[in-house]
Amino acid sequence: MRLLFVADPLEQFNIKKDSTYAMMREAAGRGHELFACEPKQLVWQRGGRVVAKLRQIALSGDPVYWFTEQDTPEIALADLDAVLMRKDPPFDSEYFYATHLLQQAERDGARVFNKPAALRDHPEKLAILEFPQFIGPTLVTREAEAIKRFHAEHRDVILKPLDGMGGMGIFRVGPDGLNLGSIIETLNKDGAQTVMVQRYLPEIVQGDKRILVIGGEPVPFCLARIPQGSEIRGNLAAGGKGVAQPLSARDREIASTLGPILAARGLLLAGLDVIGDSLTEINVTSPTCFREITDQTGFDVAKVFVDALESALRHR
Structure with a gap:
């Protein structure tokens, strides 16, 4: 071919x-x-x-x-x-x-x-809104006051732009609210841009897990991207350490629920980001971590992907 x-x-x-x-x-x-x-x-x-x-x-x-x-x-x-x-x-x-x-x-x-069309319909941060049963407390808004109220309720929050990648533009604001106003101004640009705010998940210290779903089926190993030093971001691009590990029962529940839905929409490959038990993103543009999972576990992710691609082409 x-x-x-x-x-x-x-x-x-x-x-x-x-x-x-x-x-x-x-x-x-x-x-x-x-x-x-x-x-x-x-x-x-x-x-x-x-x-x-x-x-x-x-x-x-x-x-x-x-x-x-x-x-x-x-x-x-x-x-x-x-x-x-x-x-x-x-x-x-x-x-x-x-x-x-x-x-x-x-x-x-x-x-x-x-x-x-599926790439357009699944913006990677907003796609999780369809699956509230799997996500933590989350707010999407342009309004500064709504963000402040969310912080007052949850005390420890993560703010991020909707168009960021590799951990860029992510801020954590703790109970003291230090610099919250300035961070809001930086991200929402005086109400011109929409921001996502989520309750901070302390399980991030165990890693931001990338779960690959191919042809609707989860790869049995994920890559836990673990923040290093004082960093809060686990993204490999931000210096996180990637550690492959078997899927947990909750990981499998999330992936097995979303997998068939995403595959039916034409998403042959998706990358689910999970912190602790909570889904945080659905990556569909160019999900990664094939090499890290294969190198550490011996499970050949690329083989599974090309198998799925060939199968999809046979069944037009």
Whole structure:
């Protein structure tokens, strides 16, 4: 099969931990052809199909110069067997526009994973609102006074922007309320931007768990991303330490409930973030942690993913 990965520039990949690279390696090992492009290379013109100037790549096995490539003519996405949208967040305007171009490619006949409409319908922080039975006390608002009342009730809270990634822009405010007003002003920009506020979950010291769900089924191991030193964020990008561990009963309950729902909407791969017993985010853009889980447990996440991809393509 011919597989297109729509992603960040290949030169930026850290293949020691990159999940997209793990997918590529598994797919190449099965004889599939690999292509890559960036979202900015997607083109549509009236009367035609969505096309892109692609890089056809082969994996070299070298840890630095990890691929060789040859340019291709413009190819219609519908002429490929599958398109994998693996562009990293943030989910900004350009990401949004890319999903519309990919949805047009679907109308041409392309198979896109995750489905573009599902990417738009599941903003990663707000998607949890659909599942209140699994989340802790949470507030979404632009109003400063509502945030202050929430803090007065819960005393220890986390504030974060809706478009953040990798732990960026996350603040904790304790019972003393120190700097709460300033933090609100920074995040909501005088009421112009919406903020999420959640009760602080002390279980974060045991890690912010990333649970991968593939084809509706949970991977049996999660990656607990444990904050280091005085840091409150467990994100690997913020210096958290990743420790793979089996799913708990609560982890399985959450993943087994959400998995079939998300899969039915066209989300072949999702990453659930769980602190303690509480769901905090649903990641659908380019969920990661394949390499860390595989390296620490021997469970081959990429194999399971490519199995699910091949199965989805067989059952059109």
